Amino acid sequence: MKTLIVANWKCNPTTLSEAKRIFDLVKKGVDKIENKKKVEVVVCPPFVYLSSFKFQVSSFKLGAQDVFWENPPAGGGAFTGEISAKMLKNLGCGYVIIGHSERRKYFKETDETINKKLKAALENGLKAILCIDKKSQIKNALKGIAKKQFKNLILAYEPVFAIGTGKPCSIEKARKMNFLIRKAVKINIKILYGGSVNSQNAADFIKKAKFHGLLVGGASLKPKEFVKIVKTM
Numbered sequence: 229m230k231t232l233i234v235a236n237w238k239c240n241p242t243t244l245s246e247a248k249r250i251f252d253l254v255k256k257g258v259d260k261i262e263n264k265k266k267v268e269v270v271v272c273p274p275f276v277y278l279s280s281f282k283f284q285v286s287s288f289k290l291g292a293q294d295v296f297w298e299n300p301p302a303g304g305g306a307f308t309g310e311i312s313a314k315m316l317k318n319l320g321c322g323y324v325i326i327g328h329s330e331r332r333k334y335f336k337e338t339d340e341t342i343n344k345k346l347k348a349a350l351e352n353g354l355k356a357i358l359c360i361d362k363k364s365q366i367k368n369a370l371k372g373i374a375k376k377q378f379k380n381l382i383l384a385y386e387p388v389f390a391i392g393t394g395k396p397c398s399i400e401k402a403r404k405m406n407f408l409i410r411k412a413v414k415i416n417i418k419i420l421y422g423g424s425v426n427s428q429n430a431a432d433f434i435k436k437a438k439f440h441g442l443l444v445g446g447a448s449l450k451p452k453e454f455v456k457i458v459k460t461m
């Protein structure tokens with residue numbers, strides 16, 4: 229299994245030129261890494277920058293930070309402001325983050341809408357990264373999703389107290405949660421850790437807490453730091 233390193237830029241940066249600068253530096257840094265066959269890097273910028281990066285990605289994949297739950301046959305429809313899974317797929321996205329705790333908190337996303345978004349993403353061939361903070365969020369989110377689609381499903385354990393605080397979860401607790409989540413899903417899928425990951429602690433979450441990858445917020449906007457994280461893998 230490849231180690232998956234996902235950059236979640238969240239609502240940053242504010243200009244396309246800055247987005248391009250970060251993207252170019254990350255790309256250059258990742259391109260230079262030798263022996264990166266065992267790592268998959270995914271960059272998830274805000275929707276508005278995705279099309280600018282579509283043709284520039286070679287050494288890593290593009291991802292989105294959210295997707296609309298409706299799955300209209302033509303991939304579009306009368307849903308003002310929304311972005312469908314088909315649009316993301318056609319734009320070259322391979323991944324989409326779903327159910328991030330910030331979306332649950334500020335946009336009142338529920339297990340039900342998250343479940344619908346997961347289905348729309350998986351049905352359109354996107355790899356879906358389901359973010360959870362508690363084990364209890366798994367069951368409803370995965371309701372009605374066929375086991376055969378689990379191959380494109382990734383879980384990300386992101387304890388809310390660790391997000392953007394500079395206080396990551398302890399390796400011991402993270403390792404325990406990783407084990408409990410694995411037991412709850414009963415199937416061998418990738419589980420990532422997210423929350424105040426940096427180049428100092430990244431390797432421990434993989435080697436000691438046994439995660440299959442990382443979901444990186446703040447540090448992913450600092451190209452040098454992000455490339456360092458990828459290198460430690």
Ligand code: 13P
Nearest residue numbers: 236391392423424445446
């Ligand atoms: P930070 O790495 O900034 O704590 O954010 C984590 C996160 O929410 C990634 O999705």
